[in-house]
Every structure is written in C-alpha cells, then in structure tokens.
Amino acid sequence: MLLLAMDTATPAVTVALHDGDRLVAESGQVDARRHGELLLPAVDRVLKRAGLELDTVTGIVVGVGPGPYTGLRVGLVTAATFASALGVPVHGVCTLDGLAYASGIDEPFVVATDARRKEVYWARYDDRRTRVGDPAVDRPADIAERVARLPAVGAGARLYGEFFADARDPEHQSAGALAALAAERLAAGEALLEPRPLYLRRPDAQVPKNYKVVTPR
Known part of the structure; x- marks a missing residue:
C-alpha cells in the first residue's frame, strides 16, 4: 500500500x-x-x-x-x-477527522476550523478516532455553552479563544x-467516504436572481 x-x-x-x-x-x-x-x-x-x-x-x-x-x-x-x-x-x-486524529486526545473534545463570515466548521469527538454526530457550521457564540469546558483543536479554536478556552495543537x-x-x-475493513465535497453552505459567488432585461432596438 x-x-x-x-x-x-x-x-x-x-x-x-x-x-x-x-x-x-x-x-x-x-x-x-x-x-x-x-x-x-x-x-x-x-x-x-x-x-x-x-x-x-x-x-x-x-x-x-x-x-x-x-x-x-x-x-x-x-x-x-x-x-x-x-x-x-x-x-x-x-477534514475535521484528520485534525482530531492528529491531536492524540483520548477524551471528549472539539475540532473547529475557520469558516469565515465569523463562523466555524466544527464537530464534537469522544476521542481522536470517534466523532459524535455530523460536522456543522455555526457562530462560536451560538455554540459557546456546548464547547466551553472542552479542549479544542484547529484554527477556529485559536481564532475565537474567548469561546474555546482550552485551545490545543494542532492548529492546521x-x-x-x-x-x-x-x-x-x-x-480494519471500514468504508471510507465518497470523494464528494462537504460544503455545509452555499458558495459565496452565486448567479443573480434577477437579470436586467435588455431588448434590441
């Protein structure tokens, strides 16, 4: 291999x-x-x-x-x-699973990366191999109570340190x-994911909803 x-x-x-x-x-x-x-x-x-x-x-x-x-x-x-x-x-x-695995943490913790727009992509883990639920995108303030007492890794945790008090490596x-x-x-014979993008939200660039109609003279 x-x-x-x-x-x-x-x-x-x-x-x-x-x-x-x-x-x-x-x-x-x-x-x-x-x-x-x-x-x-x-x-x-x-x-x-x-x-x-x-x-x-x-x-x-x-x-x-x-x-x-x-x-x-x-x-x-x-x-x-x-x-x-x-x-x-x-x-x-x-991607969050890779950061979790690299952390080596074997207790409940959080991975948070920078999602821009003052948001983070994040997920909770029981240990470095076990994610709890699906990844999500939220404003740090909206999840503060759920993550306040947990160790956290990733650039999002460092960027919003007021909400992720126990930020640890790795950052990237x-x-x-x-x-x-x-x-x-x-x-272990486990199935891995299909190579399809996990966006969680629409791209910044979008087609305008209303076009200006131009008629030939």
Missing part, C-alpha cells in the same frame, strides 16, 4: 505519502489564497523526498471538508484526476495524519 494524501479544505495545503505502516514523506504550507498554485508542487516535492514515482501510488486519500468552496474543490479535483490517470481508488476523509491540518487515519480504517 502506498497512499498519496492531500487536503485543501483549510488554509493549509498539505500532501503526504503513507505506506500503510508509517509516514514516508509530507509537505505543508499555510496560504489561504494559493491552493491551486501550491498543491501540485507539493505533490512533486513529497514524491522527490520519498524517492518514488507517481505510478507507485496505490490509492489516493483526500480531505472532503467541510471547507470553503474554492479551496476544497482544488484538492478534490486533483485527487480525482490522479485516481483516474493511475487507475487507483480515491478515498474521502472528513496534516495530510500525514489524514493518511494514517485512512490507512487504519482501510486495514
């Missing part, structure tokens, strides 16, 4: 190779505006560090969000393209953790 993992659902553009037992190589850069520019060079960099060619990859792992529309689609489209070209499967993993996503979680689930 050689998994190529990537996630662009957050400001972190992160790529990793995992052989099913250990992390082989990883690259990450935080830049919320350059997902499209940074992802393919990161894939090339990881392969070079590992001394491997792309055709040795046996599966693709991709973070499916939740995340903003544009950045999230960069990773999903790239993952689908690689999978099609190589003839290998592509496995989706919730790691494709290495995402790949390790996927490898663990695959080895």
Whole structure:
C-alpha cells in the first residue's frame, strides 16, 4: 500500500505519502489564497523526498471538508484526476477527522476550523478516532455553552479563544495524519467516504436572481 494524501479544505495545503505502516514523506504550507498554485508542487516535492514515482501510488486519500468552496474543490479535483490517470481508488476523509486524529486526545473534545463570515466548521469527538454526530457550521457564540469546558483543536479554536478556552495543537491540518487515519480504517475493513465535497453552505459567488432585461432596438 502506498497512499498519496492531500487536503485543501483549510488554509493549509498539505500532501503526504503513507505506506500503510508509517509516514514516508509530507509537505505543508499555510496560504489561504494559493491552493491551486501550491498543491501540485507539493505533490512533486513529497514524491522527490520519498524517492518514488507517481505510478507507485496505490490509492489516493483526500480531505472532503467541510471547507470553503474554492479551496476544497482544488484538492478534490486533483485527487480525482490522479485516481483516474493511475487507475487507483480515491478515498474521502472528513477534514475535521484528520485534525482530531492528529491531536492524540483520548477524551471528549472539539475540532473547529475557520469558516469565515465569523463562523466555524466544527464537530464534537469522544476521542481522536470517534466523532459524535455530523460536522456543522455555526457562530462560536451560538455554540459557546456546548464547547466551553472542552479542549479544542484547529484554527477556529485559536481564532475565537474567548469561546474555546482550552485551545490545543494542532492548529492546521496534516495530510500525514489524514493518511494514517485512512490507512487504519482501510486495514480494519471500514468504508471510507465518497470523494464528494462537504460544503455545509452555499458558495459565496452565486448567479443573480434577477437579470436586467435588455431588448434590441
């Protein structure tokens, strides 16, 4: 097994190779505006560090969000393209699950990423492997009572520290953790997600509802 993992659902553009037992190589850069520019060079960099060619990859792992529309689609489209070209499967993993797994926390806690618009994408966990319910998007003030006494990881927890009092690492996503979680689930025979975007809300750019009618003279 050689998994190529990537996630662009957050400001972190992160790529990793995992052989099913250990992390082989990883690259990450935080830049919320350059997902499209940074992802393919990161894939090339990881392969070079590992001394491997792309055709040795046996599966693709991709973070499916939740995340903003544009950045999230960069990773999903790239993952689908690689999978099609190589003839290998592509496995989706919730981005918040990757952050939870990387935390190493084995007590109830919260993962929160920045959703912009003064909101967070978030979910509760019983431990680093077990999510409670589906991810959601909310204003931190609206969930303050539910998260106030829980440890929290992710950039959203640090950004809104007045509501997430016990903010911990990691702040940003790691494709290495995402790949390790996927490898663990695959080895256990668990089904992973379809590689479809988890948006939770409409994109910022939308088609106008009312067009101005222009008639030829």
